[in-house]
Amino acid sequence: MRYLVVLEASxxxxxxxxxxxxxxxxxxxxxxxxxxxxxxxxxxxSADGAKVTLDGDAVTITDGPFxxxxxMISYAIYDTRTKEEAVEWTRRFLALHAEHWPGWTGEARVLxxxxxxxxxxx
Amino acid sequence: xxxxETGRGTVEAIWRIESARLIAALxxxxxxxxxxxxxxxxxxxxxxxxxxxxxxPPKPGGWLMTTAKNRAIDLFRRNGTxxxxxxxxxxxxAAEPEYSFDDPxxxxxxxxxxxxxxxxxKREYRVALTLRCLxxxxxxxxxxxxxxxxxxxxxxxxxxKKTLRHKGIRLDLPEAGDLRERLASVLEVIYLxxxxxYRATSGADWMRPELSNDAxxxxxxxxxxxxxxxxxxxxxALLELTHARAPARHDRLGAPVLLPDQDRARWxxxxxxxxxxxxxxxxxxxxxGPYALQAAIAGCHAxxxxxxxxxxxxxxxxxxxxxxxxxxxxxxxxxxxxHGHADGPFxxxxxxxxxxxxxxxxxxxxxxxGELLAMAGRHEDARAAYTRAAALTTNDAERVLFxxxxxxxx
Numbered sequence: 009m010r011y012l013v014v015l016e017a018s019x020x021x022x023x024x025x026x027x028x029x030x031x032x033x034x035x036x037x038x039x040x041x042x043x044x045x046x047x048x049x050x051x052x053x054s055a056d057g058a059k060v061t062l063d064g065d066a067v068t069i070t071d072g073p074f075x076x077x078x079x080m081i082s083y084a085i086y087d088t089r090t091k092e093e094a095v096e097w098t099r100r101f102l103a104l105h106a107e108h109w110p111g112w113t114g115e116a117r118v119l120x121x122x123x124x125x126x127x128x129x130x
Numbered sequence: 131x132x133x134x135e136t137g138r139g140t141v142e143a144i145w146r147i148e149s150a151r152l153i154a155a156l157x158x159x160x161x162x163x164x165x166x167x168x169x170x171x172x173x174x175x176x177x178x179x180x181x182x183x184x185x186x187p188p189k190p191g192g193w194l195m196t197t198a199k200n201r202a203i204d205l206f207r208r209n210g211t212x213x214x215x216x217x218x219x220x221x222x223x224a225a226e227p228e229y230s231f232d233d234p235x236x237x238x239x240x241x242x243x244x245x246x247x248x249x250x251x252k253r254e255y256r257v258a259l260t261l262r263c264l265x266x267x268x269x270x271x272x273x274x275x276x277x278x279x280x281x282x283x284x285x286x287x288x289x290x291k292k293t294l295r296h297k298g299i300r301l302d303l304p305e306a307g308d309l310r311e312r313l314a315s316v317l318e319v320i321y322l323x324x325x326x327x328y329r330a331t332s333g334a335d336w337m338r339p340e341l342s343n344d345a346x347x348x349x350x351x352x353x354x355x356x357x358x359x360x361x362x363x364x365x366x367a368l369l370e371l372t373h374a375r376a377p378a379r380h381d382r383l384g385a386p387v388l389l390p391d392q393d394r395a396r397w398x399x400x401x402x403x404x405x406x407x408x409x410x411x412x413x414x415x416x417x418x419g420p421y422a423l424q425a426a427i428a429g430c431h432a433x434x435x436x437x438x439x440x441x442x443x444x445x446x447x448x449x450x451x452x453x454x455x456x457x458x459x460x461x462x463x464x465x466x467x468x469h470g471h472a473d474g475p476f477x478x479x480x481x482x483x484x485x486x487x488x489x490x491x492x493x494x495x496x497x498x499x500g501e502l503l504a505m506a507g508r509h510e511d512a513r514a515a516y517t518r519a520a521a522l523t524t525n526d527a528e529r530v531l532f533x534x535x536x537x538x539x540x
Contacts, residue, residue, distance in 0.1 A: 040350075040354065041350075041351060041354040041355070042147065042150075042347070042350075042351055043346065043347030043348065043349075043350035043351045043354075044147070044347065046400065046401075046404060047400060047404075085400070087343065087346075087347065088143075088146075089146060089340070089343075089344075090139060090142065090143055090146075091139075092139040092140050092142065092143035093143040093146055093147065095140075095143070096140065096143045096144055096147060097147070103188070123377065124339075124376065124377035124380075124396070
């Protein structure tokens with residue numbers, strides 16, 4: 009099953025500690041080598057993006073940054089047998105933040121990506 | 131879902147992530163793959179008993195390792211080989227007590243893969259042991275994937291371990307002379323597992339996608355463990371590209387849909403990208419091996435926006451090379467089909483005519499012949515060929531499909 013994990017947090021005032029980045033690289037290498045992580049990338053601050061809104065019949069385009077306090081920081085796509093495996097990789101990812109970046113808060117959503125087995129009538 | 135259920139799923143998830151490294155490291159310490167697997171299973175049982183009550187420890191991999199090592203020390207003590215155990219196990223425990231398998235590059239896992247796929251083991255033992263030790267599947271899961279009784283799988287695994295012990299097969303990297311044979315066995319085992327899921331050889335299922343996914347993850351792992359081996363990259367490329375088509379291989383009622391009729395919008399773009407990346411890695415390593423060649427063919431299909439836009443000339447050329455590298459009747463069948471599209475149905479039928487008589491009992495031969503005859507406008511002969519294919523196949527869904535093809539030519 010495929011899972012999309014999206015990390016959300018406030019934009020930090022300081023860059024992440026080097027130890028954290030090293031830990032993330034190591035964990036990412038492990039997850040990739042095991043065949044579980046099949047894609048991932050960091051996301052630029054929303055100031056570089058835009059929002060396209062539909063309200064009634066009016067399409068509005070607003071350049072970033074968005075007003076929300078939290079920003080999407082990164083995403084990863086996992087291919088695992090169970091939800092618990094994707095959750096465990098994500099738990100390890102957040103545990104690295106707890107270890108190397110005291111005071112940091114954020115959340116990662118683990119979302120199942122629909123596959124052919126979820127098609128209507130399947 | 132109650133708490134105990136959640137606990138079990140979490141333990142199994144951690145097991146799946148840790149088991150290969152755990153077994154590989156234990157096998158290095160004890161010098162015995164079978165014993166390592168037993169010790170790791172004991173640690174899993176302990177985790178299943180304790181974690182639902184105590185919660186998951188902060189370093190679950192380290193916990194499993196320590197538990198398994200303690201069991202090993204107990205065992206060696208009972209056997210009167212305590213000193214050896216302490217020497218073997220103490221070395222690494224002392225170096226870094228927290229959580230280190232002393233194996234940053236996965237070298238132990240590579241050894242484990244070579245041991246599990248040792249050509250001295252029967253093929254079904256290799257398959258069972260690889261799924262168990264490298265993919266972390268339980269006996270129940272392996273039994274479910276192959277539609278055999280759990281006891282059969284249990285027997286295969288215990289016999290595999292016994293054979294490893296009797297033959298003195300330890301965790302070793304093969305000598306240069308054996309490397310080719312051992313590599314071939316590793317890749318073949320993964321390919322076998324994938325194919326069993328991709329085209330279920332018997333029973334009512336057309337595909338068992340979860341089994342193919344297990345094989346795909348193993349192929350990724352193997353490619354990562356052997357970055358310099360072109361065919362390891364080639365196999366990964368082949369499986370990614372083939373599996374990318376899985377969503378389109380059946381219709382909404384579950385009936386099979388063959389390649390030319392597939393809705394290409396349902397192909398998995400992420401897997402296609404990953405497959406093409408792996409194929410380019412194989413090219414850079416300079417491979418014209420069978421897996422990379424098949425991947426190149428799959429890549430041609432993946433890159434064609436419509437079935438009509440397929441570059442059959444290139445595919446036919448790749449099959450010509452493949453047949454020289456790996457001559458076998460299945461390749462010849464596919465080559466006939468490719469040349470039928472590239473150069474006309476009679477070119478394909480001419481290739482079929484050269485096949486040995488023994489292949490007369492093979493359903494696919496008649497299906498290919500049916501398609502080429504239909505392309506040539508010989509509908510009556512095509513119908514007879516499809517009818518024969520339907521009578522010969524052991525796959526229920528395929529039988530229906532061939533029957534429909536035959537009926538469609540009335």
